[in-house]
Amino acid sequence: DAGVTQSPTHLIKTRGQQVTLRCSPKSGHDTVSWYQQALGQGPQFIFQYYEEEERQRGNFPDRFSGHQFPNYSSELNVNALLLGDSALYLCASSLSVSSYNEQFFGPGTRLTVL
């Protein structure tokens, strides 16, 4: 049973560019959440997708957007990259949006903005 997978593993971009990160949820899961983990910090919630709609959003600017596909996979897009966007981006999947369901995390995508 495949767990949560993310691609790419590492990415280097320059300021002002745009980036797309991808996530495939654990088999049987229909909800995907994205988190940003800066160095030395805990993960920060970006947003959550369920039934192809953004259900919740954390305190992140509109430069951060996402999408969920009919097969439940998801993308995170970041426009106009800033140096401060350098971080590990984690995807987590769960069964529905219930707060009682365990979230399973992927290995993350390490984004470096130069």
Added chain:
Amino acid sequence: AQSVSQHNHHVILSEAASLELGCNYSYGGTVNLFWYVQYPGQHLQLLLKYFSGDPLVKGIKGFEAEFIKSKFSFNLRKPSVQWSDTAEYFCAVNANNQGGKLIFGQGTELSVKP
């Protein structure tokens, strides 16, 4: 706004020593509480969780945590640590009415000396 504080940034112990990692949260409503662990080079994984009932919860690998509502605390304990417990530990909270949005603490790095 909800927040989670982990008081110890880095803890160094010898094998067989007892462990207690502090976690306090700020939120006035009903919450679900989690401890996640990230072993070197691995994904975040759930160690234990508390939803309701017995405030002393047991997790994997001999870990336990106690929810003290009056102190807004959810401290993690283990009677005797092993070298293999070396990892980063994150406390997380979500509110019952906020679906799967997890609020994480900044993490505690545990180093166990053999």
